[in-house]
Amino acid sequence: MEVKNKYVSIKANINGAPEESDFEIKVENLSLTVEPESKVVVVKNLFVSIDPYQINRMKSQSSSQTSISYATAITPGEVIDTYGVGRVLVSHRPDFKKGDLVAGLLTWGEYTVVKEGSLLNKLDPSLAFPLSYHVGVFGFSGLAAYGGFFEVCKPKPGEKVFVSAASGSIGHLVGQYAKSLGCYVVGSDGSQEKVNFLKETLGFDDAFNYKQETDLKSALKRCFPQGIDVYFDNVGGKMLEAAVANMNSFSRVTICGVISEYTNASTRAASDVKDIVYKRIRIQGFLAADFMPVYADFLSKTVEYLQDGKLKTMEDISQGVDSIPSAFIGLFNGDNIGKKIVKVADE
Structure with missing residues (x-):
């Protein structure tokens, strides 16, 4: 079985302010058939993060590209990885089952094939907050x-x-x-x-x-x-x-x-x-x-602050993969208040 996967890529390296013409929307056939021994997990993306640091990955050269794996250079024409929330479509791994809600490194696209070793975690179903919070205030x-x-x-x-x-x-x-x-x-x-x-x-x-x-x-x-x-x-x-x-x-x-x-x-x-x-x-x-070792404390205290009304989180949510380039460009024009997120699909 295959699905059409729409995703965003850059046409060439971007060394100045990003423009709409720097991006293209591409479509590929993505197989949902995964061998039983495979460790990959196919995820349907629901919400994806839009962050200004991505511009440094799009440059032909930046010192940040060698600092950490999350900041490596983006190859023109290829899908762009980002933090996001999705639902598992296919998995033979014991730690992920079809239908599980997950957060981790997904893509600026409709689907992600997550390889073993990539950041991916099941969401805690007891947290009664919008899924988008896991991209922003909990991300x-x-x-x-x-x-x-x-x-x-x-x-x-x-x-x-x-x-x-x-x-x-x-x-x-x-x-x-x-x-x-x-x-x-x-x-x-x-x-x-x-x-x-x-x-x-x-x-x-x-x-x-x-x-x-x-x-x-x-x-x-x-x-x-x-x-x-x-x-x-x-x-x-x-x-x-x-x-x-x-x-x-x-x-x-x-x-x-x-x-x-x-x-x-x-x-x-x-x-x-x-x-x-x-x-x-x-x-x-x-x-x-750097703060992954204190993530549990961060999550616990942030949930407490939200529940007690000590913390308000603001989100600026755009709709659909096609809106990703304009959402990203808007960051450099000061268009957003709060966390910029794109809703890729309904939950």
Whole structure:
């Protein structure tokens, strides 16, 4: 038996800002016949993640491509792997049965053939949340927010926390984790709508539209007259420079992403290194996969926060494989609030 598998690929390497013309929708015949001794699992994709880091995999060359298996280069014409949720269609493995709901490395397509050794886990049926949550708040975005904030920043109650791209898939969770700890939290974003969302819906103490600020250092000085203790950086560039200039002694900067630099290398940060030295600022980058050892704690606490109303998760869901290129491009235009997800098929 065969099915038609529609999937997204890139036509060639992308070394600048992505455009619709860089992508193509392809269709292949996919066999659902799996030999009894085979360890592959055929999954029908339901929800797939759309993440800005994928642009680094699409480049002809990037230092990130050799850092970890999840960041390896994408070959033009081939299917693109991503985190997602699906339902098992075919499996002869004892740990996966037909009909099981699973989360792991799937593809920007309608079906995935998951090889033995690839990340794939059965979902806990006792978690009474939408399936899409397993792509966002319970997935790598949530893990990055939780691990980056609690494990890397090591925050203390009452500290002053700054979050850039604060309405994005990770930032909107970090700010709420910080508020739940009793921190003073300020976010930056690129529209008044997002600023209002941060303050009115998520409870940030303050927020500002960086596009309306002529001097980012002065904007942060206004929001943090007593300085910044923790900066959760999602953008890099000029915002990182401005934050370092306003950091307190023994403050911490955790770098989750540098979206301002992904499509324009000329925006790289040039922070005052004397500030870093004399203020003894600790700056650390991380990958979500670093926190897999604390995943059980992360999931337990995040479920508790959601159930208690301490945490709201926002999702921006597009429909169908054909919407994947525009959803991805929208990330670099600031189109989304919360986690960007594509619903591939009905549950």
